[in-house]
Amino acid sequence: MENKCIYCGRMDNLSESDIIPDALTNARILNRNVCRIEHNNKFSDMFESKVIDALSFITNELDIKSSKGKNYAPYEAVVTIEGIDYNIRLHGDKEIFNGRVLKSTDNTQMISSYDRAVKIAKDERKVQPLDINTIEIEKKVRINNEIFFDISMFRMLSKIAFEWYCAKNSISGYYSEFSNIVEFITTGNGTNPVSIIQEEELYKMVDHLGNLGSHTLFAFEKEDGEIDVIISLFGLLMYRVIVTKEKPNICVNNFLYTELRTDSSRREIIHQSVEEAQQKLNGMFAQDNFVSAGVINGVHIMIPKMMTPLQNVEIYPLWFNLTQYLSKVNDDATEPNERVNNIFLNQLKNLTQASTLQKKSIKRFVNDTFYKGHEKIRLNPNSSNKKSTVLFYVIYLIGISEDEELSDAVLQKIIKKGLPNQYSEEFLVDDEMENNLKKIIMEDENYSDILEKGAKKVINWQN
Ligand SMILES: [Zn+2]
Incomplete structure (x- = not known):
């Protein structure tokens, strides 16, 4: 036809x-x-x-992108840094300070690298240093439902x-x-x-x-x-x-x-x-789907008919x-x-609080965060980002693990051993869990180095 x-x-x-x-x-x-x-x-x-x-925020959360495009779809977010709002177009989570100049929504403040800020302000006294590892950062995304x-x-x-x-x-x-x-x-x-x-x-x-x-x-x-x-x-x-x-x-x-x-x-x-x-x-469980396989010691042995399961x-x-x-x-x-609306908000909350710990999202996170020439990672206790906290925790687990080479099976083993309580395919992270995971990482004096070690293993993980 x-x-x-x-x-x-x-x-x-x-x-x-x-x-x-x-x-x-x-x-x-x-x-x-x-x-x-x-x-x-x-x-x-x-x-x-x-x-x-x-829907770009949602496809970003789920690490979904077009097979034709190189990048994940950008989405608009309001990021509050030390109490001041900045409107930013984001692709991932970690690139807020990635070399760009941020202008506050009310146009009174700017954030950029120190040298660049001095150049723009033309007066060093107008420039204040920010320690991005300790400042308070809050990200808000307006979902257009x-x-x-x-x-x-x-x-x-x-x-x-x-x-x-x-x-x-x-x-x-x-x-x-x-x-x-x-x-x-x-x-x-x-x-x-x-x-x-x-x-x-x-x-x-x-x-x-x-x-x-x-x-x-x-x-x-x-x-x-x-x-x-x-x-x-x-x-x-x-x-x-x-x-x-x-x-x-x-x-x-x-x-x-x-x-x-x-x-x-x-x-x-x-x-x-x-x-x-x-x-x-029903056919799968029916009586007449059993046939005799012969007699052993006087007992008829019945086995299921070979049928397509x-x-x-x-x-x-x-x-x-x-x-x-x-x-x-x-x-x-x-x-x-x-x-x-209530159903939608509930489902969205579950979606954004859960981490699907798959190779793709872990690789993407490492590429975004541990790029060439990046600064030593120090976690910020004052900012909340559940997905990235879980991913940092997984990188940390990979870093301390004795396994040098990663595979899907090794990763599952590492995660299963390291994640608190019931881990199935998804893992729900509330505020308390996020704080716990952060605490475990930050109590380790060498955590920055261990994260680098974990990230290296992920980068070396062959496709
Ligand atoms: Zn047609």
Whole structure:
């Protein structure tokens, strides 16, 4: 069968569309039946870049960047230094003083290197020294949560749901059953197919299904034939997208699951229907799936039939529950309200307080912090930055460890041994934990040297 664009049906100049914009995920998923200009490139200006810009703080927190770009997306922050506000564009955490001139928001103060400050002030008496290791620094980031209720977000989510569902059903060409969602994606007109899920319980369930910061997508068919796709965006908010009220007959896969993780790994499950998924699951435990393997000492030995084992079997019970609830109940919000805001703030807090300790984030941190010619590291007891404290602590653990060469397994061993209490894949850091970790490091007289040693091991860690 020839490939045709799912938006317009044209056959020439098709391209690979990133179903989720490349700048928002480290785990790319593609739809190859999308024409290059009209229904791929143009979407970027129409709605995707607005969403990407507004979410740059979150992609920075999660160490997600576009595979095309060299840098992480910059974001605006207000940094308060000794009580004075400075508006700064940041990429990472450690580059606040990285050679630039900072101007206070009210334009009365400046911070830069001493020599440069004297040059600018033309009078040495106007320049005061600052010890960046002891001054109080507070970073505030204004998260524009309006973007989560913006039409560009709704169009992007519709695009994700539509292209993902089509990819899983190998759809080629335009089908009028999708006319509403296609109109909304391409023009912003028509009925908005997106709503926001506002049941806190459902968020907890999705948190249990996947990793921190993942995008989780699942699709199901309602009793009346409507196809809904649920998208959990970074785990921050969950949206329902009505892909079609009546699906084309060729769409056979209607019970779908994909989790895209920040470490670029993924989980994908495809079933035709929830019934088929249930049968497969039940089949795994059914009696008649055992066959005789012979008789030993008069006892019939029964072993399971060789059948394809069901992958990711542990997520099925929760997945069934979620789907069942969401296909029966629709209590969604269409615009922001207090309930949704509270959920969002809570999820955001968990996201920013947790550290995903993976190679990528550790390497990035070392490159940003222990760059060539950097000054000796001295921790500032008066500034709070939970993520960087945890990363310093991990570098410290690597520094004191006897292992000279790092690997994923060695790192996990070092972390497991060194992190207080329960360490799973994520590690939640509140104020108390942050102070504890800092205290442990700073009580070590040689901690600056040990950090250098740890950083060197990370730099030498081969890809
Ligand atoms: Zn097209």
